[in-house]
Amino acid sequence: MKNVFILCFLGIISFLVGCKTPDETSDSQVSILTKTNLETWNQGANKEAIEAFVQKTTDPNSPDFVPEKSRIAVFDNDGTLWAEQPFYFQLAYGIDYVKKEATNHPEWSKDPVLKAAIDGDLNGILAGGEKGLIELVMKSHSGMTEDEFTQNVASWLGSAKHPETGKPYQQMVYQPMLELLEFLRENGYKTFIVSGGGIDFLRVWAEEVYGIPPYQVVGSSIKSVYEEKDGKMVIVKTPELNFIDDKTGKPVGIHQHIGMKPIIAVGNSDGDFQMLEYTTGAEGPRLGILLHHTDAEREFAYDSLSHIGQLKRGLVEGPSRGWLIIDMAKDWSKIYPQ
């Protein structure tokens, strides 16, 4: 069920001017530390450790210098770059899609899970278990062309609001992480998303919001085929799982998609454990970072007992592995851009 939740996944953000980071392609010539723009990171051991790591890996005179072509940084998305509570935002997209399309599919109301989605009844959706969630994801993510899916997600992004905060999802990205992405790129790192969420869902908005182009997004996927539709050859998304990019799937996804071992890995849950383990287990300078959600006032506080973004093993083993544990309440002066 976790896997399905992961596939059923995040939400939106979208074309947010205030969050714009420089294009991934820019500033790639920089080879030594040029700027410390981690403005909303409070001074302390974690911020210093991040700056020191970037300094030593970009200084040609350092024994830990890393050539620019090897500077790969991977970021989880849900709970790392944006919020993930009370459930992955992509699931909200799935529910809203089924609601919106219900009138074109009267047969959906006979299915208990789809009926629950149409009624906005989250408990009813969850009552269908894994099978029901798969059905919901497939109905909302397949049976359409790549262009149609992109348009559906983009359209949803324009109007959707978070169920608890009432904010547009695009206000629920983490300002300190936007700064970290930019800081790394300014120092010659290529930034990638490696998410349990859907790769095509992310690609619709990752470039506008994070400055990460579609080909630097790794995620879970369903299979697609190239076939004729309405007289035109197109990519059609099919209701069959292709790859789950979570837990041990993350190193595999990195291997398949990036083909290089990252230098820096950033996550927030035990679903990211193997990604950090794979990254920091390689030779040479490596940095693992876990975001600990400790801020019930400004965001959400959760870790080992959460059904979403559970962080248990990482908290226990992370410090002895040299990973930084970011304390959101203490380390960040600001959470969201606005």
Add this chain to the structure above:
Amino acid sequence: MKNVFILCFLGIISFLVGCKTPDETSDSQVSILTKTNLETWNQGANKEAIEAFVQKTTDPNSPDFVPEKSRIAVFDNDGTLWAEQPFYFQLAYGIDYVKKEATNHPEWSKDPVLKAAIDGDLNGILAGGEKGLIELVMKSHSGMTEDEFTQNVASWLGSAKHPETGKPYQQMVYQPMLELLEFLRENGYKTFIVSGGGIDFLRVWAEEVYGIPPYQVVGSSIKSVYEEKDGKMVIVKTPELNFIDDKTGKPVGIHQHIGMKPIIAVGNSDGDFQMLEYTTGAEGPRLGILLHHTDAEREFAYDSLSHIGQLKRGLVEGPSRGWLIIDMAKDWSKIYPQ
């Protein structure tokens, strides 16, 4: 069998100083045509068409201007960026690997296909049909970690020679194509390989030879898993097919890996037909290019009747689809860099 041949695939090149192209990350800020360095392309309609296309897509005042972030160019590899006759170079790697490892696997000599490989008997290998070729590929490409595979390929690259010309494979890349890759990058295009060959095999040398980083290589693949080996968590390549990036697989591979429709697609065989169709079928300015192997003296001459790199449908339909058909004998003043 074609699919397996494709997987069983290309060869080498390797760390060739003379062929070095600028790092993929460089010069990405350029937004108008800055340099015409297609030196070994003879003057004529094809060269002019390529230059005009790049001109109009990079000139901000042109109605066909393409923003830099959308400038994606995809290249087939075998027969497009380097030679592919008399059989895909990657198959030579597979045969040489089996020969080299045979003493560690006495059981291989009891298998007719592996025995044929050990004896360097190509006809014996082909007599095993698709099943035999799959076995040869799996034996030479799986059951090892990603690092071990990389080392095996890199080591082979250092000594292997083409069976007919006696040249190192790295002398069998096409100088005009190296110039085209560089020309496109200098004009803000991101260059990708989209090959029927093995993605991990290509990644070992594509950056050194073509200036294309591992994460911009798309190819066929076998499955991999993340598991413990000798007390360390590593990626292990398994003997199970994951994806065949050929024919209709190429648009699917582009969708999965790049997530954007290319502006330019370059190939040489009917295995590239769908990639060019997908690319040039999209809205806006698009360019399809097919390399026709017409030069028996300097390279190889083959098209519709070849068992490798067959080009039939592309020659028939390409011109009416607006694709450029490059006549190697006529359009190129030089084939190999040396």
